[in-house]
Amino acid sequence: MNGFFAVLIAVALVGINVLLYRMNRATPVPEGCENLKPDCSACGIRDCAVRSQMIGERDK
Secondary structure, X not given: OHHHHHHHHHHHHHHHHHHHHHHHXXXXXXXXXXXXXXXXXXXXXXXXXXXXXXXXXXXX
């Protein structure tokens, strides 16, 4: 019986996750946030892929 409840809870959590994911995808992007570009000058992550692309473009 405990296994049944565990499976039931797992299925419910997956269902909630799928529902929230679909609702999030259907939400429109707020005005002014359509084409945001990261400002990597203040980022402290040295191995970030976006930062390395931005630095590479800046050096050209």
